[in-house]
Amino acid sequence: VEPDAEWAAEIRRLAAERDAVILAHNYEIPAIQDIAHHVGDSLALSRVAAAAEQSTIVFCGVHFMAETAKILSPDKTVLIPDEAAGCSLADSITAEQLAEWKSEHPDSVVVSYVNTTAAVKALTDICCTSSNAVDVVASIDPDREVLFLPDQFLGAHVRRKTGRDNVLVWAGECHVHAAINGDQLTAKAGAHPGAELFVHPECGCATSALHLATEGAVPADQVKILSTGGMVDAARASGAREVLVATEVGMIHQLRKAAPEIDFLPVNDQASCPYMKMITPAALLRALVEGADEVHVDPVTAEAARGSVERMIAIGN
Ligand code: 13P
Ligand code: SF4
Structure with a gap:
């Protein structure tokens, strides 16, 4: 399936017919971002x-994102074009592992990155994303111990920013x-003096970026x-000529649209998320034709997880 004008018209027609809103994460391929x-x-x-008014949400992203939408809107139909689109980070902790960690720290507050399964969210006090992780932890009583999971690099960033060693x-x-990694970032920064560095806190090089500054x-x-x-x-606010971008390569598309005059260069041009790329033009078309894959979250788990996700969307930006 070619993502041509005919495909785009058919996607929009089917979405209207299903009363569906199409959402796409910044890491999707350009054609998917542009049709969303x-x-x-x-x-x-x-x-x-x-906040969506439509009765159906088509989530062009990975499974935990579609699951989060379902937790927030249990009465809506949530579709993901390929339910096999998982996430290696979400796979790095299970609900059983979290339950055990909590039992070792019974008085702590559990903060989970949104990149987790619904079952992990059900054992969580507050969820966060990379854009509000620091604000979420800062909102917690400084005397309370926090269990932050599952990303070690984002966790290190939060510890640095909040200055909390608990x-x-x-x-x-x-x-x-x-x-x-740090070596790639250092080499690129050396080859492009004057360039700004945009670094996602999940990156292995996030600490090295700060060392370069220090x-x-x-x-x-x-x-x-x-x-x-x-x-x-x-990107919109930057006056730079060149920006080095340390994150998944799909990001470059929105950056170029936001600031066409800037040269955006990936720090690692092989950094492509195989799960995000499962959402192909053919998969999106099939999702809208068949009404599949539908995302289900067991109502008891969804109910237990909802509070932590609602706290997340209420905090920060
Ligand atoms: P954000 O888009 O929230 O920064 O998250 C990045 C990510 O890895 C999602 O999978
Ligand atoms: Fe998960 Fe892919 Fe995002 Fe990594 S880039 S956190 S694997 S969705």
């Missing part, structure tokens, strides 16, 4: 999903972002640790 009614980061898309961090990672190799105000939505806002 809304493109954004995890937090922005959760908020759009929660935030315990799970050792999980996203295989795509972990592979964007050592003066890159001026501190040119190093920005941002969610994918934060990168789009920063």
Whole structure:
């Protein structure tokens, strides 16, 4: 299936027929981003999903995102074009592992990244995304111990920003972002003096980015640790000629649209999320024709998880 004008017209016609809104994450392929009614980061898309007037949400993203939309809107139909679109980070902790960790720290507050299963969210006090993780932890009584999961690099960023050493961090990672390492970033920054650095906090190189700033190799105000939505806002505000981008490569499409005059260069051009790329033009067409794959979350789990997700969408930006 070619994502041509005929395909686009058919997608929009079928979406209208189903009373469906199409959401796409910033890591989807350009054709999927361009056909969606809304493109954004995890937090922005959760908020759009929660407020949607349509009876059906078609989530062009990965499974935990569609599941989060279903938790927020249990009466809506939530479709994902390919239910096999998982997430290595969400797979890095199970509900059983979290239950055991909690039993070792019974008085702690559990903060889970939105990249988790519904079963993990059901054992969580507050969810967060990369754009509000620091605000979420800062909203918790400083005397309470926090269990932060599952991403170790985002956890390290939160500890740095809040200055709290009572935030315990799970050792999980996203295989795509972990592979964007400090050596690659240092080499690219050396080859492009003057470039700004946009770094997603899930990256293995997030700490190295801050070291470059501390050592003066890159001026501190040119190093920005941002969610994918934060990168789009920063691109609009940036007067830079070149920006080095440390995140999944799908991000470059929205950045170029936001600031066509800037040269955006991926720090690692192999950093492509295989799960996000399962949402092909053919898969989206099939989803709208067949009404599949439908996302179901067991009502008891959804009920237990809802509070933590609602707290997430209420905090920060
Ligand atoms: P954000 O879009 O919220 O920054 O998250 C990135 C991500 O890895 C989603 O899978
Ligand atoms: Fe998960 Fe990483 Fe893919 Fe994001 S980029 S969906 S965290 S595997």
